Each structure stands twice: as C-alpha cells, then as structure tokens.
Amino acid sequence: MGDVPSRQVTLATVADIAGVSLATVSKVVNGRADVANTTRARVEGVLQESGYVPQRGRRVAEPARTIDAVFDCLDSPYELEVIRGVTEAAAELAVDVVVSRVRDADRGGPLTPQDQWAQRLKSNGRAGLIVVTSELTPAQVEAFARAGLSLVVIDPLNSPRTEVTSVGATNWTGGVAAAEHLLSLGHRRIGFVGGPTQSVPGQARLHGYRAALEGAGVAYDPALVLHGGAFDYPAGVEMGGRLLDLADPPTAVFGASDTTALGVIEAARRRGLRVPDDLSVIGFDDTVLARLATPALTAIRQPLRDMGRVAVRTLLKLIDREPLDSHHVELATQLVVRDSTAAVQGHR
Incomplete structure (x- = not known):
C-alpha cells in the first residue's frame, strides 16, 4: 500500500x-x-x-444509511411498540427506516422470490434489514447474505439458521412466571392457549408453563393445551370456548399473547362467566390493550420498544462489521399483576 x-x-x-x-x-x-x-x-x-489525507478544513460527509423493518403484519399493538423502538433508535443514530410487510395481503405469499427480494433491497440502497415475527426460509437468509445485506430478526416464528442474529425476550422465564403466578393463587387446572406450533417464542412460553407445573407437582394435561393459527383475538375466542366447554374446565388460562388472552375473556363472557371470579386469565406482551381491558389484564411484560432499539443498534454493528457480544440477545420479561387474576374460588 x-x-x-x-x-x-x-x-x-x-x-x-x-x-x-x-x-x-x-x-x-x-x-x-x-x-x-x-x-x-x-x-x-x-x-x-x-497516506490518505482529507481536504483541510472539511469534514468527510457520512453517507446516509437506510434500513428496512419488515413485519409479517402491521395491525397489532405488538408491532406498533416494536416500530416505536426501531424508529426512536434510528432517529438517534441518523438512520432512515422503511417499514414494510414480508407478505402480500392478496396472495398470501412472499412479496417476491428470495433473490429478487434481496436484490431489490440492495438496489434501493438498503444497508440491512430487521425482520419481525416472520418465518424466514434458509433460502431467504442465504439470499440476503449473497446480496451483502446484514440481517437481524426479532421473535422469529422459526430458527432459520443458528448464525442468524436475533433479538427477543426471556420467553421461557416468562412462561414460568405466568404459570407460577396462577399456581400461587391456588389454581391447579390451568389452560394454555398459544399461537402457531412452529413459533419458537410460543414454544418457549409453553415449555416454561410446563416446567412450572412440574415444579409444583401438578400433572400436565394435554387436553388443556391448545394452539391457534395466530396469536390473535379470534383464535383466543375459539380456543377459550373449547377449554371452557370441557366437562372439567380450567379455573385459569394462560394466553401466549395479550390479544389471545383477551379472546379468552370474551369466550368466558359469552358463557356467563366472570373474570376473575370464575376464571383467571393472564396474557403475554403487556401492550396498551392489557392496560385498557376490562378487567385490566395481568400480563408478562415484554420490553418490546427496547427490543426494537437493540435490534437497530445490533444491525448497525453488523453493517459496520463490528464484533457482537452475542448473536442472540434476550431481554428480561416481568410479571405485571392487574385485575384479571384472583385466588381460585372452588368449584363452579
């Protein structure tokens, strides 16, 4: 040189x-x-x-950077909280953010084949992307790598490759805390209503629930565990109804998301049951819906905004080829007790 x-x-x-x-x-x-x-x-x-010498008296202009934040859907408080964190961190770091969806609402499939998607992002000047609550195929991950696009995923439905950098919460610990809270109130028949079976965060919450039951000496009953096609309100209503119509229904239900838990509360209302007098319900996420619900929803709080902020900072480190302390970051969850859980009242 x-x-x-x-x-x-x-x-x-x-x-x-x-x-x-x-x-x-x-x-x-x-x-x-x-x-x-x-x-x-x-x-x-x-x-x-x-021997590089910049022009005297002039600062070198730093090229503007743009990243993509890609979501499976954009219609829940979960996504809005993550977006807030992403955009706040990006503003602090002088990075532009383009928010988009990974799926086409009309066709239900990926927006484009993986290589076209990656090349489109690259040609549009994207430095990298954050993908949230979506299922990425190994082929898509490889296409991003071929295009030179750095990638961070938040709460992916699957684990496409172990080397993919991810940001999430302590889902297993949160599942333990949710079940232990209900157990401490005297509940022994505790239902679980989750999302898609392939969801990695959802499975971690289920395993935490099972670990808490086993730790308390309560037998695991597969009849009390249901999975829906999504972590949403309609699935919660449907699964909650199925649990409450059992010959021996649960006295408490752990919903693997706030919206799922609120669907369970609606299923109870339709059957003339009162929450928490007849049924205790706990959710997961602690979005604004939990605080506005009637009764206010007890929930496991995910630091959703912080997850978005950490994802941006991690992505920029990857783009700048700086070393990471860890390729898998989990932020702590917290139990927030409100009005939707109470001590078991005996037989209904």
Whole structure:
C-alpha cells in the first residue's frame, strides 16, 4: 500500500482494506466516538499506511444509511411498540427506516422470490434489514447474505439458521412466571392457549408453563393445551370456548399473547362467566390493550420498544462489521399483576 499515491486513495479503498463500512471510515475520519476501539485502531492504521489525507478544513460527509423493518403484519399493538423502538433508535443514530410487510395481503405469499427480494433491497440502497415475527426460509437468509445485506430478526416464528442474529425476550422465564403466578393463587387446572406450533417464542412460553407445573407437582394435561393459527383475538375466542366447554374446565388460562388472552375473556363472557371470579386469565406482551381491558389484564411484560432499539443498534454493528457480544440477545420479561387474576374460588 505504501507505493500507492495518496491521490488514488479514497475512503472506499480504506473501507475495503480495513474490512468495514464506508460509514465507519467516515466516523473515524470525523472523530466520532461511536466506533469500537478495535475498529477505530484498524481503520486508523490503514489510513496512516495508505497516506490518505482529507481536504483541510472539511469534514468527510457520512453517507446516509437506510434500513428496512419488515413485519409479517402491521395491525397489532405488538408491532406498533416494536416500530416505536426501531424508529426512536434510528432517529438517534441518523438512520432512515422503511417499514414494510414480508407478505402480500392478496396472495398470501412472499412479496417476491428470495433473490429478487434481496436484490431489490440492495438496489434501493438498503444497508440491512430487521425482520419481525416472520418465518424466514434458509433460502431467504442465504439470499440476503449473497446480496451483502446484514440481517437481524426479532421473535422469529422459526430458527432459520443458528448464525442468524436475533433479538427477543426471556420467553421461557416468562412462561414460568405466568404459570407460577396462577399456581400461587391456588389454581391447579390451568389452560394454555398459544399461537402457531412452529413459533419458537410460543414454544418457549409453553415449555416454561410446563416446567412450572412440574415444579409444583401438578400433572400436565394435554387436553388443556391448545394452539391457534395466530396469536390473535379470534383464535383466543375459539380456543377459550373449547377449554371452557370441557366437562372439567380450567379455573385459569394462560394466553401466549395479550390479544389471545383477551379472546379468552370474551369466550368466558359469552358463557356467563366472570373474570376473575370464575376464571383467571393472564396474557403475554403487556401492550396498551392489557392496560385498557376490562378487567385490566395481568400480563408478562415484554420490553418490546427496547427490543426494537437493540435490534437497530445490533444491525448497525453488523453493517459496520463490528464484533457482537452475542448473536442472540434476550431481554428480561416481568410479571405485571392487574385485575384479571384472583385466588381460585372452588368449584363452579
């Protein structure tokens, strides 16, 4: 590199040699603090060896970056809370965000074949993407990699590849906390209503529920565990009705999402049952719906906004080729007790 005239050295050349993004080189040249020490040292070493000299008195313009935030749907408080976190973090870091859906509402399939999707994002100047609550195929993940697009997933329905970087919550611990709360109130017949069986977060919540039952010496009853096609209100109404129509119905139900739990409450209302007097119900997410419900919903709180913020910061580190402390980040959940759970009242 020493024999290359400095006038031939560009920031792009430095970025390529250092193995970082052009934006990271610009940050180092401009003296920005938001660059890892090891990365800064590597870039400064290349700048010195190459003989690169910026124009005196002028700051190097940092290229604007745009990322995609892709959702399976955009009609629930869960997605809105994640979007708030993503957009807040992006604004702080001077990054533009384009929000879109991964599926076509009319055809029900992917917007485009995986390579076309990846190339479209790349040609539109996207630096990377965050995919939320969607099922990604290995072929899609490989297409993003071929296109040079960094990827972070939030609460994926499946685990496409172990090396895919993800952000989520402590779903198993949350499932344990939900069941233990109901057990502490004296409930022993506790139902579980979940979403799609392939959902990784949903399965973790179910396993936490089972672990709490086993820890309390309560036998697991598969008749009390149901799964729906989605984590939504209609599925909660349907599954809640099936549980409550059993010959020996549960005295409490753990809904694997707030909207599912609220559907269970509606199923109870249609049968003349009172919550929490006749049936205790707990949800998962703690969205605004939990606080506005009547009765107010006891729920396991996911830090949804923080998950969005962490996803943005993690994605930018991947784009800048900075080392990650972990490729799988789980933020803590918390039990929030409100009015929809109470001590068991005996036989109905």
